Amino acid sequence: MNQETEPLLRVEEISITFGGLKALNGVSLEVYPGEVMAIIGPNGAGKTTMLNVINGVYTPDEGRIFFEGRERPLKMKPHHVAAMGISRTFQNLALFRGMTTLGNILVGRSQKMHSNFFSQGIYWGLSEKEEVEHREAVEWIIDFLEIENIRKQPAGMLPYGLQKRVELGRALAAEPKLLLLDEPMAGMNLEEKEDIARFVLDANEELNYTIALIEHDMGVVMDICDRIVVLDFGNKIAEGTPEEIKKNPKVIQAYLGTAGG
């Protein structure tokens, strides 16, 4: 990745404390346009906290956040952040369980809908045009993720691996400038992981999405990421390409507990 280009997202010196515990301690990182960036680290390193700070769930105590070169206020509602073009998935699924796959993905389009409640109710003019447009976009995603056969099934009845895929679909539906994935492969078997890895790569290469993800499975991370940031106890301990990270003694220590090896 060309480090000369302007980063899409830059967080500077972010610190956040929960009741005396420093979850993040002056962490800075950048996400460059067009890359797949991973944040890794042991349990409790502050990975999810970082995502929550980026998309507005938490307000950090200190630091600055720049998106597309412009600074955004630290305190911001998640749906306002989403409107800026940052969408995410959750580690523990957050789907509407009674809604169909189609409905769930359509929800992802809500930021893009402009017709108001009343015109949607009578389905006329702009609403009709919008409805067709959004449905088309959703069908495109269903095709992309190969979930045609579960289009009309309630999300709550789907197997876990497929629910994760639907959640990814919903995040994609918002056509974000930056896609945040919180452990997209957690709890999956090898085959499901490979499927998701392929969709993440396709989303990056074919649809040109910029992606930042958190992941535990080092094998997958090394295979699909352009750049990695390693957190440990709220501090950034390393940053670089997968090759560099593999060789970094600090990372090895954080993961294995001893240096060397």
Add this chain to the structure above:
Amino acid sequence: MIETAKTFPHILLYNAQKYGHDKVAIREKDYGIWQSYSWQDYLDQAKDFALGLASLGFKRGDKMAIIGDNRPQLYWGMAAAQCMGGVPVPLYQDAIEKELHYILDHSEARFALAEDQEQSDKLLGLRKEIPRLEYIFYDDPKGMRNYTEPFLLAYDHVQELGRKFGEENPEFFMDEINKGQPDDLAIICYTSGTTGNPKGVMLLYRAIIDAAQGFIDWDGVTENEEVMAYLPMAWIGDHVFSYGEAMVAGFTPNCPEDTSTVVHDMREIGPTYIFCPPRIWENMLTQVMIKMEDAAWVKRKMFHFFLDVANRVEKLRMAHESIPIGLRFLYQLGRSLVYAPLLDNLGMKKVRAAYTAGEAIGPEIFEFFRSLGMNLKQLYGMTESAALISLQKDGDIDSETVGTPAPGVDIKITEMGEVTYKSPGNFVGYYKNPEATEETLEDGYVLSGDAGYMTEKGHLKIIDRAKDVSRLTDGTLFAPKYIENKLKFSPYIKEAVAHGKDMDYVSAFIDIDYGAVGNWAERRHIPYTSYTDLARKPEVYDLIYDGVIRVNKSLSQDEKLRGAQVKRFLLLHKELDPDDGEITRTRKVRRAFVAEKYGALIDALYTEAKDSIDVDATFTYEDGRTTTMKASLGIRNAETF
């Protein structure tokens, strides 16, 4: 019959002129919506692609391999190759590289049309070993962005080349079509074959058009039929049905969105004319049975009661006997309460004529669908006859036979009991294989390789493959397939292999249906971890035992086969799998291979003292790792009648 029906391109021109944009020629579900293409679209699409082929150097007589799920683009590609005087060679889409290698090499294909990335990858791998393959085309661009091979072209791109070529050579397209003659080669269909290499069956336009017309006349098929195009394009059944008949009659094939959505898509279309191999009917029956087991008590009771009514009515109908008024009333009641809703659920409510073909169907499965009021009929056909040999007439149905010879077809039975036929759809030989042609074609008659006989009513009855039919030591006729099909009627039995050649009695390997038996076990709170574990449960053995007993009772009714009842059986520790070479892609058992691989198990079945046998089972995980496990298989004796 259309006067100008010399070749499919001629018929396509005729249809486009007759219907233009007014009638749908083919439909595909894509992005959740049924996308329709008119006959004019069909022609335009084929034309652009054909000219694109020409611009890339496609010559008359060139072969084009076609591989993928049923897609309009692939049918258009087929028509395009034929427009240019070429020969399409459809391939089975789930075949692995190794299997494709032979056909691709043998057919001398210079061009190949693939559906998507998956199929393109296989062809790209093979192209390294088969340099004769010059161009590979793909329809679905998904995942193809990083492919830079200059010989790999997108379907749309070829069409673009074609439009440019057409502007420069405006007469070329029509000239090429008009060079086509009915005695030209229309297609080469490779048969999967249970032994040896696949053989390329060469069929002329005349054969396929006449066979298609034969089917159309038989059932009074009109241009308004809706059919599902969901069976492999490489199978002659789909070719004659979704391409041949659709062109000649002008009706509409519908391509499902994905193989996993066929049932749902079928319901949306409501086909009026349908063609399925027995395996699909079996699956449907199994699904119905499982769902009914899970249904509420009232529904379940009602279902079984009315199914029994339907069964009794169907038996009387087939025997041409009158139906008592009370039973007739109950049947009408059952129709509105059970039969019609059930058929609707299966997407079969509008079916006027349904066929089962490709293999023998268990009589019980056949009668089940007929008793619901569906006009299901049997058809006997082969790739070598463009599927046309014999079929059942409305009102002259017999569940044990495959009907009377089709118009223009002459059937002779050899002294050895083998069926031979001369059909308008007969092939002209195997491609580059004169020895096999000579072995199969005798004075215009094709040796079918099937054993059978003509019944008193003039129906053809097929018992088994001629080479598989043998005798027990006491001289009783042993037709393994016949017995296996009877076993497979049980929703809990997925596959069976019967043994008995030169033995004292008949025994069988049985593969349980993991889905159905698993469901059954769960409802009875029987814990299990895997297929192997489930197949070893004594309760499961009891369940299968009941199925075997039913088969023995039914066999005891048959004069000829009474002595061939199943005396001993065992449940295999794994499912027979085409990847392990035990069955073919079309799910036909490879007997010799199975007999060799499981020789020890067969010995145990004929050692009466033994009631179990240990096996070393090798499993291959999806990631390629293998592991070996010891399993003990129980052997059961079954009562005979």
